[in-house]
Amino acid sequence: MFENKAKTELSQLGEFGLIKHLTQHIELQNESSVKGVGDDAAVIDNGGKMTVVSTDMLVEGVHFDLSYVPLKHLGYKAVMVNLSDIFAMNAKPMQITVSIAMSSKFPLEAVEELYDGILKACAKWKVDLVGGDTTSSTSGLVISITAIGEADKDQLIYRNGAKEKDLVCVTGDLGGAYVGLLLLEREKEIYKSNPGIQPDLEGNDYILERQLKPEARGDIMEMFKDLELKPTSMIDISDGLASELLHICTQSGVGCNLYEDKLPIDPMTFERARQFNLDPTTCVLNGGEDYELLFTIPMSDYDKIKGNPHITAIGHITDQNSGVNLIIKDGSMHPVTAQGWDAFLKK
Amino acid sequence: MFENKAKTELSQLGEFGLIKHLTQHIELQNESSVKGVGDDAAVIDNGGKMTVVSTDMLVEGVHFDLSYVPLKHLGYKAVMVNLSDIFAMNAKPMQITVSIAMSSKFPLEAVEELYDGILKACAKWKVDLVGGDTTSSTSGLVISITAIGEADKDQLIYRNGAKEKDLVCVTGDLGGAYVGLLLLEREKEIYKSNPGIQPDLEGNDYILERQLKPEARGDIMEMFKDLELKPTSMIDISDGLASELLHICTQSGVGCNLYEDKLPIDPMTFERARQFNLDPTTCVLNGGEDYELLFTIPMSDYDKIKGNPHITAIGHITDQNSGVNLIIKDGSMHPVTAQGWDAFLKK
Numbered sequence: 117m118f119e120n121k122a123k124t125e126l127s128q129l130g131e132f133g134l135i136k137h138l139t140q141h142i143e144l145q146n147e148s149s150v151k152g153v154g155d156d157a158a159v160i161d162n163g164g165k166m167t168v169v170s171t172d173m174l175v176e177g178v179h180f181d182l183s184y185v186p187l188k189h190l191g192y193k194a195v196m197v198n199l200s201d202i203f204a205m206n207a208k209p210m211q212i213t214v215s216i217a218m219s220s221k222f223p224l225e226a227v228e229e230l231y232d233g234i235l236k237a238c239a240k241w242k243v244d245l246v247g248g249d250t251t252s253s254t255s256g257l258v259i260s261i262t263a264i265g266e267a268d269k270d271q272l273i274y275r276n277g278a279k280e281k282d283l284v285c286v287t288g289d290l291g292g293a294y295v296g297l298l299l300l301e302r303e304k305e306i307y308k309s310n311p312g313i314q315p316d317l318e319g320n321d322y323i324l325e326r327q328l329k330p331e332a333r334g335d336i337m338e339m340f341k342d343l344e345l346k347p348t349s350m351i352d353i354s355d356g357l358a359s360e361l362l363h364i365c366t367q368s369g370v371g372c373n374l375y376e377d378k379l380p381i382d383p384m385t386f387e388r389a390r391q392f393n394l395d396p397t398t399c400v401l402n403g404g405e406d407y408e409l410l411f412t413i414p415m416s417d418y419d420k421i422k423g424n425p426h427i428t429a430i431g432h433i434t435d436q437n438s439g440v441n442l443i444i445k446d447g448s449m450h451p452v453t454a455q456g457w458d459a460f461l462k463k
Numbered sequence: 464m465f466e467n468k469a470k471t472e473l474s475q476l477g478e479f480g481l482i483k484h485l486t487q488h489i490e491l492q493n494e495s496s497v498k499g500v501g502d503d504a505a506v507i508d509n510g511g512k513m514t515v516v517s518t519d520m521l522v523e524g525v526h527f528d529l530s531y532v533p534l535k536h537l538g539y540k541a542v543m544v545n546l547s548d549i550f551a552m553n554a555k556p557m558q559i560t561v562s563i564a565m566s567s568k569f570p571l572e573a574v575e576e577l578y579d580g581i582l583k584a585c586a587k588w589k590v591d592l593v594g595g596d597t598t599s600s601t602s603g604l605v606i607s608i609t610a611i612g613e614a615d616k617d618q619l620i621y622r623n624g625a626k627e628k629d630l631v632c633v634t635g636d637l638g639g640a641y642v643g644l645l646l647l648e649r650e651k652e653i654y655k656s657n658p659g660i661q662p663d664l665e666g667n668d669y670i671l672e673r674q675l676k677p678e679a680r681g682d683i684m685e686m687f688k689d690l691e692l693k694p695t696s697m698i699d700i701s702d703g704l705a706s707e708l709l710h711i712c713t714q715s716g717v718g719c720n721l722y723e724d725k726l727p728i729d730p731m732t733f734e735r736a737r738q739f740n741l742d743p744t745t746c747v748l749n750g751g752e753d754y755e756l757l758f759t760i761p762m763s764d765y766d767k768i769k770g771n772p773h774i775t776a777i778g779h780i781t782d783q784n785s786g787v788n789l790i791i792k793d794g795s796m797h798p799v800t801a802q803g804w805d806a807f808l809k810k
Contacts, residue, residue: 124571126599135597137571138578142592146557148613149591158593160558162613163511171594171609173562177601210493211507215520215607224471224484231485244496245489246505247518250482252473254524255602260562262518262609266495266509 154367155275156204156352157265166272168265170201176256184300184315187226189328190259191233197354198263199241200332200407204352205274206340207267211246212238215260217253230259241334271346273411278349278368282412284431285347285421287333289380290357291396294403295388296320296327322384330407336426343420347411356404359454362440364412371438374431374452376445401442402455479801501714502622503551503699504612513619515612517548523603531647531662534573536675537606538580544701545610546588547679547754551699552621553687554614558593559585562607564600577606588681618693620758625696625715629759631778632694632768634680636727637704638743641750642735643667643674649739669731677754683773690767694758703751706801709787711759718785721778721799723792748789749802 126134139153150166151159157170174180174194182190195212202209214234218227238245243263278284303315317324332352340346349368351360357379365372379400389396412433413421421427440452473481486500497513498506504517521527521541529537542559549556561581565574585592590610625631650662664671679699687693696715698707704726712719726747736743759780760768768774787799 125567126565126569126571126574127567129571131597134571134574135595138574138597139592142582144591144593145589146591148557149593152591152593153595158558158560160514160593160611161511162509162514165509165511167507167509167514167611169558169560169594169609169611171560171562171596171607173564173596173598173605173607175564175598175600175605178564178599210495211505211516213505213516213518213609215518217520217522217525217605218473220472220474222473224473224476224481227473227481227485235489242492244491244493244499245486246491246496246499246507247516248482248500249518249520249607250478250485251520251522252525253522253603253605258520258522258564258600258605258607260518260520260596260605260607262516262560264507264514264516 151274156201157207159205159272161269165266166207166269168202168205168207168267168272169262170198171260171262172198172201173258173260175258181304182257184304185328187229188233191230192237193328193330194259194261195234195237196330196332196407198261199237199243199334200352200354202263202265203332203334203337204350204409205265205267205272206337206350207265207272208337209241209243209263209265211244211264213262214245214248215250216248217251217258220252273347273350275349275351275364276367278364278370278412278433279414280370280433280435281415282348282433283415283418283429284361284372284374284410284412284433285427285429286353286357286380286408286410287336287426288406288408289382289385290353290406290408291381291389291399291403292323292326292385293330293405294399295385295392296323297405298392299323299388300327320384320388322382323388326406330405332407333409336409339426345413345417345420347413350409350411353406353408353410354404356402356454357410358401358452360410361452362454364410365440369436371434371436372431372440373434374442376442378428378430380428380430401452498621503548504554506552506619508616512613513554513616515549515552515554515614515619516609517545518607518609519545519548520605520607522605528651529604531651532675534576535580538577539584540675540677541606541608542581542584543677543679543754545608546584546590546681547699547701549610549612550679550681550684551697551756552612552614553618553684553697554612555684556588556590556610556612558591558611560609561592561595562597563595564598564605567599620694620697622696622698622711623714625711625717625759625780626761627717627780627782628762629695629780630762630765630776631708631719631721631757631759631780632774632776633700633704633727633755633757634683634773635753635755636729636732637700637753637755638728638736638746638750639670639673639732640677640752641746642732642739643670644752645739646670646735647674667731667735669729670735673753677752679754680756683756686773692760692764692767694760697756697758700753700755700757701751703749703801704757705748705799707757708799709801711757712787716783718781718783719778719787720781721789723789725775725777727775727777748799
């Protein structure tokens with residue numbers, strides 16, 4: 117049906133290019149629509165608490181591989197991925213809706229496992245599953261979740277508030293989820309070429325868990341409250357540190373210097389990356405799926421996070437003209453580019 | 464991966480059976496979660512206006528066939544289907560989020576057409592597109608839309624409020640969308656077996672439009688206000704009149720008598736149904752996708768709708784023990800069963 121049309125393949129644009137292209141002319145019409153496309157979540161003002169809404173779609177063969185992802189973990193992760201976006205607005209997730217398309221040949225017991233994981237993730241953060249849609253699919257499994265959160269207006273943190281000289285901070289450690297994925301992919305290939313060999317995943321619990329059962333950093337919201345700390349900007353790390361940092365810098369109209377030797381990486385992630393002949397720093401910058409939080413704070417708040425085992429300062433915000441750079445261990449400076457996960461580029 | 468598990472195929476349960484099975488143990492934890500699974504939309508109370516949330520997923524090969532559905536119409540319909548759920552709560556749609564999975568080989572121009580339809584539907588009801596997700600798919604096109612509406616608390620209409628002796632009413636006419644679909648399917652088969660023959664769709668504009676470009680009945684909300692009429696229960700007709708009426712009766716704990724000779728059917732729908740050797744009443748009861756509203760009003764409000772060209776009284780609510788029945792033209796009574804569209808039964 118497209119014979120007579122000019123053809124521009126989506127892979128030329130990439131996911132962010134496509135979203136920008138499609139949404140560039142949208143003008144919000146309703147006063148209640150406080151924030152539309154372009155942050156971790158949309159913000160709606162209904163006259164009481166602000167309502168924060170985020171949605172994510174996971175597609176079999178693109179985002180997950182049922183040959184090594186247990187359905188229960190998949191359900192858990194699908195929810196966490198969405199809650200992470202709500203936390204990244206500094207809001208509290210309250211409800212989710214879940215839409216699932218699956219083959220009608222899918223056994224009920226499999227759907228139950230998936231739901232079990234979904235409800236476990238809900239229980240962890242006291243989130244209510246309030247609706248959804250369940251339909252058949254002629255091919256793979258598709259899960260689309262919408263998370264709804266609430267926050268006071270002055271509590272919300274957007275991507276566009278980073279200021280020159282702010283410190284750039286990150287929670288937890290990075291790169292583990294990606295290295296865990298590489299490990300699972302490797303064992304799958306071995307199993308495919310020789311089904312007699314059982315997967316050897318021993319001693320890799322941490323990176324496997326980072327990939328299969330990520331935890332959204334809802335605990336950090338509490339910590340911010342306790343520390344009386346309000347970041348100037350925040351985003352969750354789903355596509356990779358580099359990609360997320362570029363979002364913050366672009367939307368805030370600033371630059372940034374990152375320091376390679378400050379990047380938090382778990383020893384197991386470091387070691388396995390080396391075994392895969394990968395630069396651990398590349399895994400940290402471009403790995404994605406860690407669901408940690410990246411945020412900026414005023415330099416004057418440094419004492420509040422100093423020595424905190426959950427938070428690492430990894431750089432500082434500069435002026436826009438200086439660009440976004442990584443200062444590597446030999447002291448030289450390299451521009452940061454987004455090579456993170458892109459649904460349209462990786463396939 | 465399911466080898467050692469008991470297998471219950473989803474087609475044995477059907478869509479509603481599956482939803483009931485999966486959600487039966489859910490207990491809402493948050494005070495703000497006013498209404499969860501089981502109505503047209505969930506209801507959330509954030510202290511201001513009530514937030515109403517509904518989500519629907521459309522899957523290629525299950526809900527639409529790109530060989531005869533133009534992408535622009537598909538985008539338009541995908542939004543209308545969701546707005547219809549918000550209207551069915553007597554709420555005003557304000558925002559939507561749109562998640563789309565599609566092949567990375569999909570040309571940009573095709574996505575633009577789809578978005579064009581989405582934005583046209585938004586413009587019609589002044590709804591803001593505030594977020595979403597765009598990802599690749601290894602197979603068909605999947606569209607998942609979440610609509611968010613607002614309403615004053617006392618304005619909301621649920622499925623569970625129908626009372627004995629209430630009148631059962633419906634907007635517009637029914638069965639057209641289904642007969643339109645049959646026509647499109649027939650022409651597709653003819654085209655497949657002989658590509659030289661052009662589809663003959665002349666003179667079928669009304670039923671084709673009912674199928675390809677349905678309009679959610681947002682106009683009825685205004686009418687209710689003008690008439691100072693508040694239905695006791697309401698639902699939109701997506702799966703077929705019979706199925707929706709059973710939802711209202713089950714949730715309200717009542718029965719119903721429907722009168723065949725009152726059912727609103729357009730002459731073209733009637734005639735084309737006959738040409739397909741179908742009983743027009745069956746098309747009205749089980750056709751689905753008309754996106755009209757089914758609602759109940761107190762008998763004392765009959766004067767408010769009498770003679771209204773947009774509303775037809777088609778029956779009345781009885782006690783639960785009397786069941787849900789259709790009184791056909793010869794005066795005999797037949798129990799109404801749901802044979803409407805079910806994603807898991809039809810494939």
